[in-house]
Amino acid sequence: MVVLGANSPIAQACLPMFLRRGYDLLLCARTLDKAQQVKAHLCAEGGWAPERIICRALSLSAESADGQAQALLNSVPDLCGLFTAVGVYAETCDQLSTAQAFDLTAINFTAQIPFLNRTAEILKLKHRQGQLQGRHKRGLIIAVSSVAAVRGRCTNYLYGASKAALSTYLDGMRQQYQDCAAVIELRPGLIATSMLDGRRLPALLIAQPQAVERALERALRFGSPVVYAPRFWGLLAFFWRLIPHRLYGRLKF
Ligand SMILES: NC(=O)c1ccc[n+]([C@@H]2O[C@H](COP(=O)([O-])OP(=O)(O)OC[C@H]3O[C@@H](n4cnc5c(N)ncnc54)[C@H](OP(=O)(O)O)[C@@H]3O)[C@@H](O)[C@H]2O)c1
Numbered sequence: 001m002v003v004l005g006a007n008s009p010i011a012q013a014c015l016p017m018f019l020r021r022g023y024d025l026l027l028c029a030r031t032l033d034k035a036q037q038v039k040a041h042l043c044a045e046g047g048w049a050p051e052r053i054i055c056r057a058l059s060l061s062a063e064s065a066d067g068q069a070q071a072l073l074n075s076v077p078d079l080c081g082l083f084t085a086v087g088v089y090a091e092t093c094d095q096l097s098t099a100q101a102f103d104l105t106a107i108n109f110t111a112q113i114p115f116l117n118r119t120a121e122i123l124k125l126k127h128r129q130g131q132l133q134g135r136h137k138r139g140l141i142i143a144v145s146s147v148a149a150v151r152g153r154c155t156n157y158l159y160g161a162s163k164a165a166l167s168t169y170l171d172g173m174r175q176q177y178q179d180c181a182a183v184i185e186l187r188p189g190l191i192a193t194s195m196l197d198g199r200r201l202p203a204l205l206i207a208q209p210q211a212v213e214r215a216l217e218r219a220l221r222f223g224s225p226v227v228y229a230p231r232f233w234g235l236l237a238f239f240w241r242l243i244p245h246r247l248y249g250r251l252k253f
Contacts, residue, residue, distance in 0.1 A: 001140070002026045002076060004058065004115060005086035007034045009193045010144060012041075013209035014083065014216055019048050021220070022136070023080060028058035028072065060086060062106035069114035073122060080132070081140030081181075082119040084112055089195045093158035101158055108162035113169070116141060120177045127180030139181040142216065143170055147189045147228065150237045154252055167226075174225055184219045185226045188212050189233035 001018050005011050006027035018025060019042070029035040035055040042048050058068060073079060088107045090096055096104070123139030126132050132139060148160035149167045167185055174183035190196060190206045207230045215229035228234035243251075 001081045001083055002028065002073065002079065002115075002119070004028050004060070004082070004084040004112070005144075006038060006055075007031060008085040008087075009209040010188065010191060010212045011083065011085035012038055013213040014085075015042060016046050016048075017213055017217060018083070019046065019052065024052040025054070026072075026076060027053060027055045029055070030057065030059045032057040060107055060111045062102070062111050065106075065111035066114045069118045073115070073118045079119065079122050079126075079139075080136045081123075081142070082115060083140070083142045084115065085144045086112060087144060087146075087163075087195075089156070089159050091155050091159075091199065093156065096158065104158060105162045105165075108159070109165045109169070112143070112166065116143070116169070116173060120173060120181060123180045124177060132180065138179075140184065141170075141173065141177070141181050142184045142186065144186045144188065144212070145170070147187050147233050147237055149187065151240055151243075151248070182220075182223070183225065184216070186212055186215055186219070186229060187226060187233065187237075188215075188229045189236075191229070 001023040003011055003015070003025055007029040015025060015038070027035045027038060032055060039050070039053045039055055042053060043050050056072070058072065060068070086107060088104050090104055093101070119139070119141055123132065126139070143166060145167045146160070146163040148156055149163035152160050170183050170185045177183065188211070190201055191209055191212060192206050193209060196206065212229040215227040215231070218224060219227040228237065
């Protein structure tokens with residue numbers, strides 16, 4: 001399992017589950033030292049064999065993403081799946097420069113496309129050649145989107161739009177690669193990580209990264225394509241979508 005954004009607390013919460021399910025890990029992160037610490041923690045706390053976890057440095061950008069995806073994914077002979085937790089947040093869209101807005105969109109969406117596509121192509125080929133077997137007879141493509149993808153909000157609509165683009169892309173991939181890959185979208189609500197730093201939010205709504213691991217576990221067990229973390233965000237999203245546009249445009253939250 002290739003993991004992008006492996007140093008993120010949300011990714012870290014999910015890693016033991018992949019190991020338990022028999023996947024070896026290729027952890028990709030901007031800071032290699034931190035990824036090595038994540039690996040050391042998994043081995044020390046979980047007792048996982050060090051040879052099951054490899055670390056690589058990887059910093060995504062729109063310009064280099066295609067080459068990076070080819071080089072990285074072609075170097076994994078027994079690729080079974082991709083998990084991407086890469087993302088950047090911005091609260092005040094109207095204060096971002098055009099370059100910053102393009103960068104955010106690239107990191108949250110466009111720069112991830114080559115990784116998603118190349119993984120799907122490899123899984124399709126392996127599926128045709130009967131190389132995906134046993135528990136892993138379909139590959140896995142898992143991406144961390146957000147409840148912000150459900151509807152735009154007056155503060156963070158650029159972030160929400162980039163995640164909505166990712167969600168729509170995953171919808172299409174799910175149809176196209178249904179034979180060879182389970183495509184799972186994780187939609188966390190508010191999770192206690194550095195992404196919430198500096199925001200005043202109701203403590204009641206904030207969950208720990210393990211909530212995302214539990215959501216992923218549900219998705220894998222029940223074959224759910226889209227899961228909210230924690231679960232109650234699914235209900236909120238349902239009602240959120242029902243608000244008529246005319247009324248929604250007059251709200252501010
Ligand atoms: N926390 C929340 O409330 C929340 C809610 C909904 C969705 N999410 C999503 O969950 C995912 C994980 O976020 P998090 O909360 O765990 O916060 P985080 O620690 O900031 O995770 C973001 C990850 O993206 C990586 N990243 C950012 N820019 C990158 C780049 N140019 N190249 C490669 N990697 C890059 C970061 O790498 P470094 O570790 O090197 O900085 C980090 O590992 C994100 O996609 C986020 O949008 C979070």
